Amino acid sequence: MSITMEQNGVFDPALAGLLESLVGSRDAISASKEELDFLSNLLQSKELHALFKVYNSIVDRVHDDRRCSPVLSSSMQITLDVMEVLLPRISLSDTSRQLFQLLQNPHIQGLLCAHDAVAQKDYLPRLPEIPQEMDEDEETIKIVQLVKSTEPLGATIKTDEENGKIIIARVMHGGAADRSGLINVGDEVCEVNGINVEGKSPADVLQILQHSEGTITFKLIPADPKSGARESKMKVRAHFDFNTDVDPYIPCKEAGLSFSKGEVLHIVSQDDPYWWQARKEGDRNMRAGLIPSKALQERKIIHERLSMADQKKKWVMDTINGGCIGGGGMTCLPDRSIAKDPLCGSLAALNDLGEDMASECLVRTRVKKVIYDAAESDDYDREDIATYEEVVKLYPRPEFPRPIVLIGPPGVGRNELKRRIMELNPDKYHTPVPHTSRSPRPGEVNGKEYNFVSRELMEEQIARGEFLEFGEYKGNLYGTSLESVKSIIRSGLTCIINPHYQALKMLRTPDIKPYIIYIKPPPFDVLKSTRNGAFAMSTFDETNSRGFTDDEFNEILRSSKRIEFLYDHWFDEIIVNDDFKLALEQLLEADHKLKTEPLWAPASWLHYVRN
Numbered sequence: 001m002s003i004t005m006e007q008n009g010v011f012d013p014a015l016a017g018l019l020e021s022l023v024g025s026r027d028a029i030s031a032s033k034e035e036l037d038f039l040s041n042l043l044q045s046k047e048l049h050a051l052f053k054v055y056n057s058i059v060d061r062v063h064d065d066r067r068c069s070p071v072l073s074s075s076m077q078i079t080l081d082v083m084e085v086l087l088p089r090i091s092l093s094d095t096s097r098q099l100f101q102l103l104q105n106p107h108i109q110g111l112l113c114a115h116d117a118v119a120q121k122d123y124l125p126r127l128p129e130i131p132q133e134m135d136e137d138e139e140t141i142k143i144v145q146l147v148k149s150t151e152p153l154g155a156t157i158k159t160d161e162e163n164g165k166i167i168i169a170r171v172m173h174g175g176a177a178d179r180s181g182l183i184n185v186g187d188e189v190c191e192v193n194g195i196n197v198e199g200k201s202p203a204d205v206l207q208i209l210q211h212s213e214g215t216i217t218f219k220l221i222p223a224d225p226k227s228g229a230r231e232s233k234m235k236v237r238a239h240f241d242f243n244t245d246v247d248p249y250i251p252c253k254e255a256g257l258s259f260s261k262g263e264v265l266h267i268v269s270q271d272d273p274y275w276w277q278a279r280k281e282g283d284r285n286m287r288a289g290l291i292p293s294k295a296l297q298e299r300k301i302i303h304e305r306l307s308m309a310d311q312k313k314k315w316v317m318d319t320i321n322g323g324c325i326g327g328g329g330m331t332c333l334p335d336r337s338i339a340k341d342p343l344c345g346s347l348a349a350l351n352d353l354g355e356d357m358a359s360e361c362l363v364r365t366r367v368k369k370v371i372y373d374a375a376e377s378d379d380y381d382r383e384d385i386a387t388y389e390e391v392v393k394l395y396p397r398p399e400f401p402r403p404i405v406l407i408g409p410p411g412v413g414r415n416e417l418k419r420r421i422m423e424l425n426p427d428k429y430h431t432p433v434p435h436t437s438r439s440p441r442p443g444e445v446n447g448k449e450y451n452f453v454s455r456e457l458m459e460e461q462i463a464r465g466e467f468l469e470f471g472e473y474k475g476n477l478y479g480t481s482l483e484s485v486k487s488i489i490r491s492g493l494t495c496i497i498n499p500h501y502q503a504l505k506m507l508r509t510p511d512i513k514p515y516i517i518y519i520k521p522p523p524f525d526v527l528k529s530t531r532n533g534a535f536a537m538s539t540f541d542e543t544n545s546r547g548f549t550d551d552e553f554n555e556i557l558r559s560s561k562r563i564e565f566l567y568d569h570w571f572d573e574i575i576v577n578d579d580f581k582l583a584l585e586q587l588l589e590a591d592h593k594l595k596t597e598p599l600w601a602p603a604s605w606l607h608y609v610r611n
């Protein structure tokens with residue numbers, strides 16, 4: 001039998017010995033023939049021998065002094081650092097360019113991330129520790145000691161609504177409690193420095209902690225064991241401002257993290273449906289802070305919009321009835337006012353708004369059409385609620401430069417900025433040639449001034465969604481096709497365009513990856529003085545033969561506010577055009593940064609495969 005196994009290439013001495021013993025003692029074993037045959041077949045199976053071979057290899061490797069072990073656990077971070085070093089050199093050296101492209105490959109980066117996860121022993125699921133044998137009726141107690149310092153303990157407590165016990169409500173990532181590894185969410189607090197806290201409120205426990213000096217000793221009853229929560233690696237760009245000092249809902253202001261619109265946050269925990277834990281990207285402070293979750297912030301924004309809609313509705317009705325608006329204050333929802341807890345903001349009212357708020361919002365927001373021009377009412381009913389957007393660092397790809405999109409109100413100076421930057425380097429910057437259905441005029445060349453096509457073809461392409469923007473003037477169609485933008489990108493040139501702001505919905509996609517620069521007008525007085533001082537011709541005048549009027553300046557400012565309301569969460573950069581020369585310099589600096597530095601971009605763009 002062993003000879004047959006050896007000839008088949010699956011011979012294992014240990015298993016062969018077992019099989020020979022089985023054959024030699026079949027008559028002495030009180031078992032059925034089926035059971036003995038099953039065991040015999042198992043010991044001869046290739047699968048079992050393959051498993052033994054793997055096992056023996058692992059054992060030999062474990063006991064080998066030369067066994068493999070990770071040299072480091074941050075290979076991905078080192079790779080990113082190397083890419084930053086290579087970036088300025090890729091245009092000077094083919095070797096640098098090839099290495100950069102290799103390190104940028106998603107499969108290589110995935111391999112390095114897997115290596116780091118193994119090296120850091122970042123495995124999922126995390127199994128609970130094997131408990132020691134104990135009496136089932138005996139309750140486990142753990143004693144935890146922390147040294148009090150100027151740093152917060154990094155944990156919050158609350159009263160369990162079911163039994164009135166004080167329990168750990170939240171453990172902040174990176175805080176002292178988290179680093180100890182001994183305090184977990186759900187642990188019941190029995191004593192603090194020998195003082196029994198049964199029947200006490202969270203405020204009473206905080207008083208005990210505040211008056212404690214030196215070492216603080218907690219006596220805790222552990223919560224039911226759960227799989228350890230792994231720190232999230234998600235990074236998001238915030239699309240709103242958050243100030244913990246004025247937010248009425250945050251459960252613990254001291255644990256909050258204030259931030260400004262546009263800042264990038266590292267989300268470390270999303271366990272709580274209302275309050276995430278996060279750190280500011282690049283901040284060396286390892287302790288995380290509380291920020292509103294996406295769901296909570298969306299509800300807050302909806303509530304604000306409903307309140308504003310009620311206020312506007314009241315204003316319209318009072319005006320129609322000849323009444324006047326009284327002493328200020330925002331009109332609140334009559335039966336949905338948000339109650340404020342003495343210690344922390346209550347989420348009850350926001351929770352009550354829930355799903356019915358969303359449907360009610362569709363009805364209430366129609367009042368906006370009374371306030372704004374009918375042509376703009378659809379814009380003001382913004383569908384998406386901008387809270388957070390997941391982002392990653394996007395490295396420049398010289399073979400596919402990202403296009404520059406200049407957004408702003410008519411008359412702000414986008415056309416002049418585009419014209420001047422193209423004059424400075426006509427071999428580097430290109431703009432798409434527009435399409436038109438009109439006939440060529442004498443001297444016009446197809447593909448130079450315009451792409452001349454039939455009206456029927458252009459209407460078909462518009463119906464298929466192939467045009468970035470289009471319009472009709474004096475009976476002829478004009479427009480810019482998406483393919484014309486993509487062809488410039490594929491040619492390795494920098495595409496620069498200044499479309500209508502509504503075109504952003506079609507431009508901001510993974511295959512185009514635009515860098516959106518908002519050209520913002522200065523305040524009225526500066527806008528008027530700079531344009532009049534430069535003898536700028538009004539873009540509102542078809543003949544382009546006169547300057548701007550005050551009404552047109554006000555229209556520029558009003559239009560800019562509308563654009564900011566709708567799309568400011570998509571702006572990569574803002575340039576205030578109060579000094580044309582300075583604005584042009586800032587535009588050139590933005591383009592240089594775009595081609596030489598990794599920049600934050602939507603996470604969905606990272607692994608897009610270009611056709």
